[in-house]
Amino acid sequence: MGALDGRVILITGAARGQGEQEARLFVAEGGRVVLGDVLDEQGQALAGELGEERAVYVHLDVSQEEQWLSAVDTATGAFGALDGLVNNAGILRFNELASTPLAEFQQVVQVNQVGAFLGMRTVVPALAAAGGGTIINTASVAALSGMALLTSYAATKAAIVGMTRVAALELAAKRIRVNAICPGAIDTPMTNPAQLDPNAHASAAGRESVGEAAAPDEMYRRLVPIGRIGRPQEVAKLALFLTSEDSSYITGQPFVIDGGWLAGVSVF
Ligand SMILES: NC(=O)c1ccc[n+]([C@@H]2O[C@H](COP(=O)([O-])OP(=O)(O)OC[C@H]3O[C@@H](n4cnc5c(N)ncnc54)[C@H](O)[C@@H]3O)[C@@H](O)[C@H]2O)c1
Numbered sequence: 001m002g003a004l005d006g007r008v009i010l011i012t013g014a015a016r017g018q019g020e021q022e023a024r025l026f027v028a029e030g031g032r033v034v035l036g037d038v039l040d041e042q043g044q045a046l047a048g049e050l051g052e053e054r055a056v057y058v059h060l061d062v063s064q065e066e067q068w069l070s071a072v073d074t075a076t077g078a079f080g081a082l083d084g085l086v087n088n089a090g091i092l093r094f095n096e097l098a099s100t101p102l103a104e105f106q107q108v109v110q111v112n113q114v115g116a117f118l119g120m121r122t123v124v125p126a127l128a129a130a131g132g133g134t135i136i137n138t139a140s141v142a143a144l145s146g147m148a149l150l151t152s153y154a155a156t157k158a159a160i161v162g163m164t165r166v167a168a169l170e171l172a173a174k175r176i177r178v179n180a181i182c183p184g185a186i187d188t189p190m191t192n193p194a195q196l197d198p199n200a201h202a203s204a205a206g207r208e209s210v211g212e213a214a215a216p217d218e219m220y221r222r223l224v225p226i227g228r229i230g231r232p233q234e235v236a237k238l239a240l241f242l243t244s245e246d247s248s249y250i251t252g253q254p255f256v257i258d259g260g261w262l263a264g265v266s267v268f
Pocket of ligand 1: 036
């Protein structure tokens with residue numbers, strides 16, 4: 001028996017990174033998944049690998065209201081119902097506050113914050129019709145602690161935690177639980193462009209962290225008490241817990257998964 005037997009979950013940004021690992025784990029646990037992304041080729045390939053009985057890909061730019069409606073239609077059309085959403089899609093831009101162009105700030109808000117809002121709002125009727133469900137919003141440690149160069153990103157991730165709490169209050173009566181995940185540094189193409197292009201270098205400034213140009217492994221060994229960057233599979237396990245009945249009495253909370261990074265200042 002899997003933890004998600006009989007459940008249908010829509011995952012955004014599912015073509016790669018954490019979303020991909022969530023899709024793989026959810027299917028391994030008996031769930032059926034709808035993969036939404038703007039990377040159509042990768043998303044379709046993943047859905048094909050997982051099998052048409054278990055996975056379907058839909059082009060979903062989370063910043064576009066009408067694409068959310070067709071994604072939910074795809075889910076209910078393919079699998080008969082929708083029981084959960086993982087708002088995972090996100091983008092990251094580095095800039096100093098004083099030099100952040102308005103267009104860049106608004107782009108990050110449009111994808112990360114408006115995307116999560118549209119997703120929650122659009123799935124509520126389907127989740128309610130299914131008798132209840134779960135929503136996970138992917139925030140970040142940047143929602144809870146300051147990080148230089150991340151004004152726009154941190155703004156959206158803090159907003160996601162705020163929306164998570166309000167949604168949990170409003171939707172509890174419909175038996176919909178809403179929680180947030182706050183990852184620290186996780187090894188995906190967002191933090192490590194070398195995963196996409198072996199010739200690219202993942203400089204310290206290209207990672208969601210502060211630090212000099214130390215080699216990334218050494219940087220994480222110093223910064224993170226557990227001594228390494230996190231794996232997307234580890235985040236997927238938290239998403240599984242919050243999507244399954246194992247977390248039946250948990251709603252409205254941000255869950256930090258960061259190897260201890262936010263626990264305090266290390267003196268050694
Ligand atoms: N990697 C980290 O260190 C880290 C840390 C904290 C939070 N996060 C968050 O975790 C989530 C997943 O990121 P990841 O690390 O897997 O990065 P990633 O860049 O590998 O994956 C992000 C996915 O979102 C998709 N996406 C981007 N814009 C989209 C849009 N408009 N509509 C639909 N899909 C879109 C991308 O195509 C990609 O598949 C993001 O919300 C990110 O902000 C990541």
